[in-house]
Amino acid sequence: MEAIVATELTKKYGKLVAVDNLSLSVAEGEVVGLLGPNGAGKTTTIRLLASLIRPTSGKALVCGHDISRNPERVRESVSLVTDKIILYERLTALENLVFFAQLGGLSLKEAISKSNELLEDVEMTRWKNKQVRFLSSGMKQRINVIRGLLNQPRLLFLDEPTIGLDPRSTSKMRELIARLKNDGQTVILTTHLTHDAETLCDRIVLMHAGQIVASGTLEELRILVNPSKVTGAKTSLEEIYMSLMPE
Numbered sequence: 001m002e003a004i005v006a007t008e009l010t011k012k013y014g015k016l017v018a019v020d021n022l023s024l025s026v027a028e029g030e031v032v033g034l035l036g037p038n039g040a041g042k043t044t045t046i047r048l049l050a051s052l053i054r055p056t057s058g059k060a061l062v063c064g065h066d067i068s069r070n071p072e073r074v075r076e077s078v079s080l081v082t083d084k085i086i087l088y089e090r091l092t093a094l095e096n097l098v099f100f101a102q103l104g105g106l107s108l109k110e111a112i113s114k115s116n117e118l119l120e121d122v123e124m125t126r127w128k129n130k131q132v133r134f135l136s137s138g139m140k141q142r143i144n145v146i147r148g149l150l151n152q153p154r155l156l157f158l159d160e161p162t163i164g165l166d167p168r169s170t171s172k173m174r175e176l177i178a179r180l181k182n183d184g185q186t187v188i189l190t191t192h193l194t195h196d197a198e199t200l201c202d203r204i205v206l207m208h209a210g211q212i213v214a215s216g217t218l219e220e221l222r223i224l225v226n227p228s229k230v231t232g233a234k235t236s237l238e239e240i241y242m243s244l245m246p247e
């Protein structure tokens with residue numbers, strides 16, 4: 001089944017068209033990167049798809065549910081992680097996770113076991129009994145991201161998952177995304193870093209001014225930019241970006 005089928009989605013704020021007639025399909029198990037400069041409409045697109053905001057026009061099915069008719073069902077199926085840290089400072093990392101897991105319907109036993117497993121995945125086991133207020137911002141963000149995985153969402157949205165992170169946390173975050181991809185998790189991630197899109201994503205959607213400029217696998221984008229080049233040095237995503245993206 002398709003995880004996302006969006007048809008001519010548009011979101012206007014007054015005269016400003018944040019998302020402009022965007023059509024996009026994502027298959028289950030795909031990791032898709034929305035790549036574009038600040039203001040391209042990446043965050044607005046995932047907020048629409050997570051049914052946190054209403055489209056001005058157009059429609060989308062997310063995990064089989066219509067974002068306008070069944071927003072509750074959409075929100076049950078997806079998880080959205082942004083750089084906004086949603087954690088209680090005076091609870092420990094583990095206490096936070098167990099709390100959120102139980103809110104999502106897990107039993108105490110399941111909550112503890114799932115939390116410990118995810119803490120291990122981002123190498124935070126050593127810190128799990130520390131109150132969140134004593135953790136570095138990179139560590140907080142690692143906890144924040146696994147919070148989004150506690151209830152095994154069918155679709156995970158990551159909005160700029162590596163922005164502002166220290167090198168170690170960035171590396172742990174990339175490893176986590178690579179592992180999720182291996183496990184068949186469907187992920188939509190937004191980024192303005194060509195490196196992350198190139199290394200983590202099965203498919204890349206280049207966005208500018210609310211519209212899709214181009215989309216495809218790295219190989220497909222290479223052919224788009226350089227149809228005659230068959231062998232030799234591979235065109236990097238950065239070069240593709242510079243060639244396709246309007247100024």
Ligand SMILES: Nc1ncnc2c1ncn2[C@@H]1O[C@H](COP(=O)(O)OP(=O)(O)O)[C@@H](O)[C@H]1O
Nearest residue numbers: 013016018036037038039040041042043044045
């Ligand atoms: N709530 C809002 N009200 C008014 N304008 C908004 C709102 N949210 C986003 N925008 C505008 O929509 C455009 C796209 O923003 P956004 O989706 O955040 O881009 P990106 O995530 O790619 O940086 C920007 O011009 C932004 O200023």
Ligand SMILES: [Mg+2]
Nearest residue numbers: 042043044190
């Ligand atoms: Mg954004």
